[in-house]
Amino acid sequence: MIIATPIDPEGRSAHSWGKAQWIGVADVRDGSVADWTVHEVRWDESHDAGTHGSHHARVVRFLKEQQIEAVVVDHVGDGMARTLHTMGIPTLQSSPGYAQASVLAALRGHHL
Incomplete structure (x- = not known):
């Protein structure tokens, strides 16, 4: 399963999806x-x-190019939540600490 998550420069979970740098x-x-x-x-x-439409289009393009099947994140705005839902991409709750561990923890809590 291919999962995307926002991260900070040290590889930890970052807060926001739509304003992520990495x-x-x-x-x-x-x-x-x-x-x-x-x-x-x-x-x-x-x-x-x-x-917002042009920004959402950039995000959608990335999701399609990377074949993302789920997003692990602390926060997404209402518009982006609708976009992800329309694409059939579930949003799972991230946890503090290293992003890879957050992805695994989020998946353990859901059966996708």
Whole structure:
């Protein structure tokens, strides 16, 4: 399962999805992270650079390109929550600490 989560420079869970600077993408297999890639998306800079629609389009493009199946995050805005729901991408609650551990904890709490 391919999971995306916002991260900080040290690899810990970051607060916001739509204003993330970096997104970690985990390929989770058999209960562990088989692959981990960090993408510098700079959504923190692009968030207010245009309309919400253009920003959501950037996020959607990333989700499709990375074949994301779920998002682990502390917070998403209402519009982004609707976008993720429409795409069939569940949003799971992140936990403090290292993002890879947060992804695994979120998956243990849900059967996707």
